[in-house]
Amino acid sequence: MEELLKIEKLSVGIHSPMGKVQAVRDVSFALHPGELLAIVGESGCGKSMLCKTIMKLLPKSAKIEGGRIIANGVDITDYSDKDMRKLRGKLFSMIFQDPMTALNPTVPIGKQIAEAILIHEPKLPKEEVYHRVIGLMELVGIPQPHQRYKLYPYNFSGGMRQRSIMAIALAAKPKILIADEPTTALDVTIQAQILDLLKEIRTKLGTATILVSHDLGVVARCADRVAIMYAGKIVEIGTAEEVYYDPRHPYTWGLMQSLPALNRGAKELKTIPGMPPTLIDPTVGDAFACRNEYALEIDYHEQPPMFKITDTHYAATWLLDPRAPKVVPPIGGRGHV
């Protein structure tokens, strides 16, 4: 299958007063048309930076230091802001975490959606724009769109606002939708609705989606493939079944074990000790080694490469080296929940 988006050995550094932060380190993955890829990791692991890099919305202090971004067969790594503006919205668009701040509070919802359409097709007649806005509002599940066209964001609930933002993001029929923690600020019931909507949009429009989250439970509902990120690197990537039922990286084990659903009746929840590293000093060896109870001697000296498990499943841990001692994963298998 032809890749829609291809990231090759991408590295991003941020210059800060304390030194250079290696926010994204040597990340490679591909996104196929119509698939939903979930990126999961703790806060500060670089998942938002990765999304912003793809959209080229990086702050001034951040720079792409290596690697390539190939979107739709074209290398966009060195695109200027002007070139990018043509792609944003059309080729890819983004949904942000906080639906409260992403909308303009002084402009009616309908008008904000219309704005997104008019930017791409300025000469569209008024009635046509109105029809499209209503169509978009129906698509994202806002009931009674005609009455709600003129309402302001403060009239909407959190879930409705997130739906409006999705309508804006989908206005120019993008091929890729990047959703950065779209449900973190929402209630459980609303969260489930938004996730179902993401799934529905993918089926209806064939939009490829990158879903960023810190919760493996949330992602299980809609992801085709899952990438686990730690300290700026992808440490494990595979289809949802492979990552959930046959996880190979100790960090993935840790994330799964800290979910209460897998700890029913246990005296204590398993936790990952310590904190994610700050990434200011270039790390020697595996960045996860000091929090990893399965760490081998080599983890402290040399970074593990991506080991191939199947054609779709890769993990970066020395445990997969043929010379490594055999470790029985503490979690995994179909029937663990």
Next chain:
Amino acid sequence: MSEILLDVQHLTHVFRLDKHAVIKAVDDVSFQMKKGEILGLVGESGSGKSTVARCIMNVYKPTGGKILYRDIDIGDKAQLRKHRKMLESLRQIIFQDSTSSLNQRMTVADIIAEPMSIHRMRPARGSLRAEAEFQLSYVGMDASYLDKYPTELSGGQRQRVAIARALSMEPELLVADEPIASLDVSIQAQIINLLRHCNREHGCSILFIAHDLSMVEYLCDRVGVMYRGRLVEIAPTAELYANPRHPYTKALLSAIPIPDPIAERSRKRIDFDEVSFDRDGVLTRIAADHFVLMQEEV
């Protein structure tokens, strides 16, 4: 029968928006908490969970109803004045947003020791600083954090400091208002373990408010579900999760994400139709400890 610590009777709280509009944030809520129990309170945002917590902590004055803490009516001025010192030290609260609930201009040591100096308690460990160090080590942080400011800490660490501050008074009742929202999953687990430890080792009762139902299932002994200011169902955790009776509880439970892609994809979500919500029902007992809001049978 174990001792009843907190008895909330027909609690109602109304917020006045302007001259005409009022919001009934809490509407006729009654429940009891036993000593040493962890009671969970769940519901969507705006369902009144935090308002209940704040009424219990005397932050808001309830519009109607009574709250009895060890048979002391905390809404009654005379009784409150008489027992103020005891009530203020034995009830402690942890807020959701640790950025705004900790003073940015105070060091961690000062924050943890502040309640003790307010109550003029004599530090059992010599000095207030030693006391702060002890509490900090109890929540799993070492002495090097004592002179740091809240901005230098991560979200999980700040929440630990807030817990340490609450524990410094050796509370009997700890009200935790969404203490784990906005934290990472692995950090959430650490905080939950800590709360559980407080409960098991020190017999501290916890009112745990959350919207993450899987954490509630893991931590709590009993769970109450709130919707639009009403308590719609309350039951022991296992009973509630196995046998939910109110339609809203069913909808809420069906929305919990489970980390199993194949099962999750085929799972059907139950929608709750808010129009059908009948707020005039009565909390009716259907099993030993299981109460559901339903229409009274005449």
